[in-house]
Amino acid sequence: MEQRYETFSLLLINISRCVQKIKNAEMATLGLKGKQVQCLFGLYNCTDGANLSKLCEMCGEDKGMMSRTVRELTKQGLVYVDAKNERKYKNPIRLTEKGGHIAGIVAEKISLILEEGSSGISDTERTELYHSLGVISENLTEICKRYDP
Secondary structure (H helix, E strand, C coil), rough: HHHHHHHHHHHHHHHHHHHHHHHHHHHHHCCCCCCHHHHHHHHCCCCCCEHHHHHHHHHHCCCCHHHHHHHHHHCCCEEEECCCCHHHHHEEEEHHHHHHHHHHHHHHHHHHHHHCCCCCCCCCHHHHHHHHHHHHHHHHHHHHCCCCC
C-alpha cells in the first residue's frame, strides 16, 4: 500500500512539475507566462468567447487567478471583455486578432508536446489512462468534500 501511494504521488508530482516547466519555457518564447496557457487555449477552443465563470471552470482556476490572467492578457492586447452586460463577470471574454494568432501557436505547441509526451502509448491505452484518472479524480474530490466545513 505504501508503495502504491509513493508511486502515484511521485508520478503526479513529476508530471505536474514537467508540465509547469514546459509551459513556462514555451510561453517565454512568446513573451507570456505559463499560467496564461490554459486561458488562451480555452478561449481558442471556445469560438463564442466565455464569461469569467465558464473560463474558470474550463481552466480549473479560481476567479481571482483568472481575473488577474485576463487583466494581464488584456494589457497585452490578446483578449478583450465584450461589455454587453452590467455584471462584469457575465460578459464574454474573447481573443483579439493578435490573441487568436498567439493562441493558435499555443495550440500547436500543445499538440506537439502531447504527441511527444505520449509516444509509446496506444490510443486504447490513453483512453483507459484518462478514464482511470477521471475515476480517481472524482473519488478524491468526494473524499475532499469530507474536509469541507
